[in-house]
Amino acid sequence: xxxxxxxxxxxxxxxxxxxxxxxxxxxxxxxxxxxxxxxxxxxxxxxxxxxxxxxxxxxxxxxxxxxxxxxxxxxxxxxxxxxxxxxxxxxxxxxxxxxxxxxxxxxxxxxxxxxxxxxxxxxxxxxxxxxxxxxxxxxxxxxxxxxxxxxxxxxxxxxxxxxxxxxxxxxxxxxxxxxxxxxxxxxxxxxxxxxxxxxxxxxxxxxxxxxxxxxxxxxxxxxxxxxxxxxxxxxxxxxxxxxxxxxxxxxxxxxxxxxxxxxxxxxxxxxxxxxxxxxxxxxxxxxxxxxxxxxxxxxxxxxxxxxxxxxxxxxxxxxxxxxxxxxxxxxxxxxxxxxxxxxxxxxxxxxxxxxxxxxxxxxxxxxxxxxxxxxxxxxxxxxxxxxxxxxxxxxxxxxxxxxxxxxxxxxxxxxxxxxxxxxxx
Numbered sequence: 001x002x003x004x005x006x007x008x009x010x011x012x013x014x015x016x017x018x019x020x021x022x023x024x025x026x027x028x029x030x031x032x033x034x035x036x037x038x039x040x041x042x043x044x045x046x047x048x049x050x051x052x053x054x055x056x057x058x059x060x061x062x063x064x065x066x067x068x069x070x071x072x073x074x075x076x077x078x079x080x081x082x083x084x085x086x087x088x089x090x091x092x093x094x095x096x097x098x099x100x101x102x103x104x105x106x107x108x109x110x111x112x113x114x115x116x117x118x119x120x121x122x123x124x125x126x127x128x129x130x131x132x133x134x135x136x137x138x139x140x141x142x143x144x145x146x147x148x149x150x151x152x153x154x155x156x157x158x159x160x161x162x163x164x165x166x167x168x169x170x171x172x173x174x175x176x177x178x179x180x181x182x183x184x185x186x187x188x189x190x191x192x193x194x195x196x197x198x199x200x201x202x203x204x205x206x207x208x209x210x211x212x213x214x215x216x217x218x219x220x221x222x223x224x225x226x227x228x229x230x231x232x233x234x235x236x237x238x239x240x241x242x243x244x245x246x247x248x249x250x251x252x253x254x255x256x257x258x259x260x261x262x263x264x265x266x267x268x269x270x271x272x273x274x275x276x277x278x279x280x281x282x283x284x285x286x287x288x289x290x291x292x293x294x295x296x297x298x299x300x301x302x303x304x305x306x307x308x309x310x311x312x313x314x315x316x317x318x319x320x321x322x323x324x325x326x327x328x329x330x331x332x333x334x335x336x337x338x339x340x341x342x343x344x345x346x347x348x349x350x351x352x353x354x355x356x357x358x359x360x361x362x363x364x365x366x367x368x369x370x371x372x373x374x375x376x377x378x379x380x381x382x383x384x385x386x387x388x389x390x391x392x393x394x395x396x397x398x399x400x401x402x403x404x405x406x407x408x409x410x411x412x413x414x415x416x417x418x419x420x421x422x423x424x425x
Contacts, residue, residue: 058124059088060422065127069159071152087116098211102249110211111406118405119414121369126162171368178217180224180400180413185386187393188359191337192424194303202230202261203416205343205362208272208400209214209252210241213401218255221400224415232263232300235290236362236397237270237311237343239280253288263300265290268308270343270363272403274317293341295323296331304337305329307356312344325354337422345382345396348389358393358420366398366411373410384411 013382070077071285091113097106118324147154193199202225207213225233240247247253252369260266269288273281291298295309300306305328329338337357344359367373376383382396396403400413 005407020163034223047347058120059084062120062127063088063121065131066123066159069155071156087112087119089113091115094211097245098245102246104209107211114405115170115174115407116405118173118369118407118409121405122166122169126166128389130158130162144158156255167407170405171410173405176400176412177226177406177408180221180415182224182228182417183397183414184417185395186419186421187358187386188421188423189337189393190391190423191335191357192240193337193422194301196301196303197422199304199418199420199422200228200231201235201339201360201416201418201420202226202228202238202285202399203360203395203397203418204233205236205360205397206238206270206403207235208238208241208363208399208401208403209247210243211246212406213241214246215250215252217253217401218252219258221415222255222258225296230261230417232306233259233261233265234265234339234341234360235265236341236360237268238272238362238399238401238403239267239270239285240276241272241401241403242276244280244284247284254283257289259289266306266308266341267292268341268343269294269311269314274311274313277315278317295328297328299332299336304339305349306333307340309336309340309342312342312346325356329354329356337420338373339420344395345380345394347394348381348394349395352390352392358395359416360416360418361394361396361400364396364398365403368398368402368408368410369405 005154066084067077067080070080090109092212094106094109094113097103097109100106140143205224207218207221209218256265267285269278269282269292282294286293293306295308295310297305297307307325309325309328312322315321325340333357338355340351340356340359342351342361344360344363345359348359351359361382364376364380364383367376380396384392384396384398387394395416395418397416398411398414400415402408402413
């Protein structure tokens, strides 16, 4: 496995750092490559310290409350301890074993650990809720006498109920994540597009191909996109989750080749392509029939301009800033319709200023998990869906895959059909 990981504020090249740095990265299945030469020690320590502190603290909090809710029976409590350690450490263990060899055991660890991430969120919220109830009851007692008299039983019933509800929610989210829908958007651009009057676009974002999103899922996505008989297929970033190894191992490129359209399949990089090594990911995609637009544009069939931007995280990973959109479009016929792919829906004013007619993005997953989906619109200019700013149309997809837990409780995954009509004379 070869993942150049680049927290944004590092100060020293980790490839020259002490072996402990490389050992920690290795245990996560991460190998520093030449693309990681601008990693700096201070930021690495800060990033992973924060991550492990939060992950460890949340797990410890859930563990303690679960342990306290169990009857004082050594066998039951010891079993609980073992099971909790297994599920909470599975993801990291899976990444390590995947680095050694992709096998059913490493896949199982990653699956268990990924699903646990969803459990962790909802168990944390539930435990926090009950702790707030307990605190409120201490200030102003309101528990019924039965609960006070049978407190140990009440704790066990509450814990079992929380686990049952959480399991049901995660299962429903798991099924939902595997059931993408087709979202149709009809737009009109007041420009003439050569000899064509309309364009049927299949927009796919955030597939996150890897151990979790494998060939069977990809085949369903391909069938959904091909089913609308698109004129063009746009893959707006995060096609690969991180590590390319399972993608190669399972020949997912062969499935990507099955995407069919009149003008072909085009893609841009997302932040996850950079996490896993953008050069390798791009080379793999292009070897399998996908044209990756890296800060460049094309005039297609003399009818419209298609531009693709490097992901906004490029500077953080490589130290090189991506091109300004105005430079990418420089010298092209402004009378033609302009379609832009930009993975992250950020700095939308650039597209408006450059006279873009349609920009498509992804990245946000619309939060993926409830209640995180409620926060998205406060973080991004457009968290999900359609918006028009001046004469520029924007569509931000919630994506078709998942990142982290293979669960969606905040929305349903989608492939987007954009039916673009050109009304210019």
